[in-house]
Amino acid sequence: MARMSSVDRRGEIVQAALRVISEQGVQGATTRAIVAEAGMPLASFHYAFASRDEMMEELIAHVVETQSIAAFEAIRFGADIRSTIRDGLQAFFDTIVADTAEEQVLFELMLFAMRTPGLESLPQRQWAKYRDAARQVLEAAAESAGIEWSVPIETVARMLITITDGLTLAWLADRDLAAAASVMDLAADSLYALTTPQPIKDAIT
Amino acid sequence: MARMSSVDRRGEIVQAALRVISEQGVQGATTRAIVAEAGMPLASFHYAFASRDEMMEELIAHVVETQSIAAFEAIRFGADIRSTIRDGLQAFFDTIVADTAEEQVLFELMLFAMRTPGLESLPQRQWAKYRDAARQVLEAAAESAGIEWSVPIETVARMLITITDGLTLAWLADRDLAAAASVMDLAADSLYALTTPQPIKDAIT
């Protein structure tokens, strides 16, 4: 492994750190563990980064920057809006189940950021990105099914993120697939209740 | 401070550790920081506990044992079930806002437990206690308002915990009171939709 650019080396260290965190948690991500994972001598770490703090800052910024809600990309739209919502929740949840370790890392990093001077605002940005992704998928679902949301879509997006966060936490805690399914059933009904057939041109009476 | 029983000293250390964790996170809860907070010499720590690991184990077990959802105790029941639900959510959320640091500690401890051999099952027990508390408050609300839940109450309880967890996480991330209120409005409607007037003796048609 000949010489590599400083940028490449920083990226390689960050990726190695993410793998270490995934297996051992934030606590276990010592400089020694990281360079061992990356297969480089200890001094290379401080050649690329001034300090471990600086590396963690770049790592979290990288996660916030690149991490979208991959789950939402697995959603397939159909004509039946209620089924689309339910299937969409399932697609989200299946991704969480498949990438449980990664999801746990996200929570650990967000809590770490909250405790770290200079990184306190990153969880806020992260959740804003979540809501943005939720809003986009809700817009796409509405357009696909020919319905409208009866409350501001930002509010529906917040509700959706509330539900997905709650589902994820419960999954991390008790790994109960059937229980998650029953919650998703209720959640799909609740979100479906927020839809109206098409434009506003269908009044009662 | 004269001599105290071993049990008292263990409790005092655990309480001091919780205060340290509240201010500095789990990482900052070193034996030195804890005994400094408790105002005792370092050796007292290992006189009471064989190791820091043992203390953390007792601390988390203590939290799981004693921590109920204090928020649910602030709920006042009224005749209007929808308002009762909405007010109940607000009472929960107000408690979260008032005790944000403590709530953050709970998440940190649960993630810590998941990474600690021997403590992996504690989050599961913790969430089971959450659901139990939710079930009790849902039963009380139904009885008070003279309604029934149209789906199994365990499922409603899971839905409620999903929502409160999601609300709590979002609050920790972005501290947006108004946004939480809008989510609680939707959540109250969703839970209200799961109620039926009284016994099952009111059929349509």
Next chain:
DNA sequence: GTCTATAAGGAGATAGAC
């Protein structure tokens, strides 16, 4: 029993050889 003093090891960071 209680505390001072210290051991033993792991952490981040760096000096200096190559």
Next chain:
DNA sequence: GTCTATCTCCTTATAGAC
């Protein structure tokens, strides 16, 4: 530029004086 060897500090844990 890169890596070995080391420095310094902080951690858990304990030995041994009182």
